[in-house]
Every structure is written in structure tokens, then in C-alpha cells.
Amino acid sequence: MAKKNAFYAQSGGVTAVINASACGVIETARKHKDKIGKVYAGRNGIIGALTEDLIDTSKESDEAIAALRHTPSGGFGSCRFKLKSLEANKREYERLIEVFKAHDIGYFFYNGGGDSADTCFKVSQLSEAMGYPIQAIHVPKTVDNDLPITDCCPGFGSVAKYIAVSTLEASFDVRSMAKTSTKVFVLEVMGRHAGWIAAAGGLVEDQGIPVVILFPEVEFDQAKFLAKVDDNVKKHGFCTVVVSEGCHYPDGRFLAEQGTRDAFGHAQLGGAAPVVANMIKDALGHKFHWAVADYLQRAARHIASKTDVKQAYQLGKAAVDLALKGHNSVMPTVDRLSDAPYKYKIGMAPLAEVANVEKMMPKDFITKDGFGITAKCKRYLTPLIQGEDYPPYADGLPVYVTLKNVAVPKKLGEFKL
Secondary structure: OOOEEEEEEEOOOOOOOHHHHHHHHHHHHHOOOOOEEEEEEEOOOHHHHHOOOEEEHHHOOHHHHHHHHHOOOOOOOOOOOOOOOOOOOHHHHHHHHHHHHHOOEEEEEEEEOHHHHHHHHHHHOHHHHOOOOOEEEEEEOOOOOOOOOOOOOOOHHHHHHHHHHHHHHHHHHHHHHOOOOOOEEEEEEOOOOOOHHHHHHHHHHHHOOOEEEEOOOOOOOHHHHHHHHHHHHHHHOOEEEEEEOOOEOOOOOEOOEEEEEOOOOOEEEOOHHHHHHHHHHHHHOOOEEEEEOHHHHHHOHHHOEHHHHHHHHHHHHHHHHHHHOOOOOEEEEEEEEEOOOOEEEEEEEEHHHOOOOOOOOOHHHEOOOOOOEOHHHHHHHHHHHOOEOOOOEEOOEEOOOOOOOOEOOOOOOOOOO
């Protein structure tokens, strides 16, 4: 196969380690200049491909690309934009082919979650449906940890570590004030349909912290929940609640639903913590404080999991290696071999089995009362938050890289989304 250029893009909510995957892709491609020409990045994800707004990563120094490994967020910009089916929107696919042809792109690396896997799968079908050869490899990323087949998703380990540490530290604070002040602290975390992030709050129980977790997988029972919180306050003097944004009533309504939808058609969530906190105050009278981790949990590179950073880089590297071996429409995976000592290998999954499939918390990871995590869950989570991979610091602050992101000259006409 003649040497072709590569296209890399970041999609969906960014993480503390998605740039580490970008680093893995670009550094590996640079080592194979005989097979891969330039790596073009999409400015703001797939939108960059559709509008021919490409970034020439060859203009960045080796040092700048290496610094991506310890820099949070998306170095090239991300987006929430889901391609429809080829039948429903042929115009966009034809535009992609047009851009790929114009810039001699033969490799497509899309770094994202479930919706991104779906987009990548659709693009992989272009070579057959529209007669242009392109190898599409999905690079997994999602703090929600809900991609199937892979043992875990880059981004999750660092969020889990942040939530576990935050739950521990805030609980120490509440415990010290509980006699005359706050008795309940409520922390809202991300997780629309899967409770992996919320589960991380349960890792502090072994340090004597009474934690109640509200999972999306468990229908919310208000009476049962309030009784559990009140019991913890009576026994321990205080209680910490970790609530997933996707916690919902038996009829499917989210506690935090705002009545609006995002670009993917998902219900926009936000506000589960104050709903739960006021519920406790009204029913039990306990003084409370609440917080929403929001962007803080996924941007916290300063306390990223070393395991997570390592895997994010490895999967970026593996994506390029798979493409060079001729694979198409696949995703590199983390295949766990053992819990303790933690061992894994890098595997591969077909995108046809990944796209539009969500991995929920297994029932045996959640305690029978629905408010905690089991020993099996702790064995799963613990290795993923291990180790620290601190960024360099200067004057008390982390030193992160901002790329030049030099635009590639356009060759085509304007395209309106």
C-alpha cells in the first residue's frame, strides 16, 4: 500500500488522559514515516474533517507532542456531533471522502466513546460503500467506562481516583463538623446510564466512611434511601452520599432531568445533588452540603491514575500498530488477566460489536441493598486508580502544553453543517 496520511480526531467529553492517547498515536506514526505521511488532526473533532479544518501536527516539535501525555483536555478540540446513517445523510459521507481524497488520507483514528465508535464504524464502511480505501480505527475513551469488551476505558481510572479521593477528603471534613453543623454531604458525579464513577466513592468505606451510593442501574426508592441515610447518621454521626447524574425513578425519569436534549439526543442532566440534599433536609432535618464534580472530575490531570495514563498511551499506540497490520473497523482493548497482581494485555475488538453497546455495572458489583459496592467491585476498581503520574510544576502550578495547531491549507470549497 502506498504511503498515506492519517487523520486523528477527538470526540465527546474530554478527559484527563485523552491527550495521552493522542500522544501515542502521533509518536507511533512518526516512527513509521515509511508508511504514514503526516498526521492531520481535526480541529474540534469530526467537524474538522467535514469543514476541512485540519491541523498539521508535523508543525509541532517532538517535545510538544510528548507534553500532551501530561496535559488534560483535548489538545485539538473536541465536539459532540454524531454522523447519521449513510442513507439518511449521504451528503456528509461524500464530503468526508472528498476531504480524505484531497489530502491523501488513508488512516482514520477516532478517539472517543460509544457514539464515536458508532461514527468510526460508519466511516469504516465507506471503503466498500463509496469506493475509497480507508482504515478506520477507534481509540477508546470515556470517563463513563461503558464501552463493551474492553476491561476499562481510558479516562475512567483517573476520574475514579479523583472521586475516591474527593469523597474521602470531604467525608473527613463532614465528620469533623457533624456534632454541631453539617451531617450529610452529597457529591454528584457523571454517569448517565452506568454507575462506574459513582462506584468509586465506595472505595473509601474501608477507612470507616459511611457512604450511600445512588446508581443508574438501581431504581431510586426514596423511602429506602432516606432510611439508609438516617441510619448512618444515627450510627456514625454523619453520612456521605455519592449520586450519579443518571439516577432515576422507577418510571425512568431522571432525578436531574432538565427537559432539554444534547446534540446526540440524550437528556441533559444536572442537579441531582441539590434534589437529593433537599430531600434529606425536608424529610430528616439534617443540615447538608452538596457539590457537583462536573468538569473537575474529568479535567483533574494533577491527580491522574498512573495506570490510566499508561493505558491511554498504549491504546493510542496500538491503534496505529493495528492499522499498519492492515486491520480495519476495530478498537484496541484492555484485556485483564488478573486482579492482584494487576496484569493485562492489549487486545482488539470489532467495531460492529462495540458501536451502540453500553456496558453497565454487573449486578454482583452492587450490594444487595443497592447502596454500595461489593468486594468483587473493589477488586475490579482498585488496580485502575493505582499510582500517581504528576505533571511537571512551575511556580506552584502544573505546566501544560498549548499546541500551535497550524492549519492545513484548504483545497476544497466551503461546507455548511
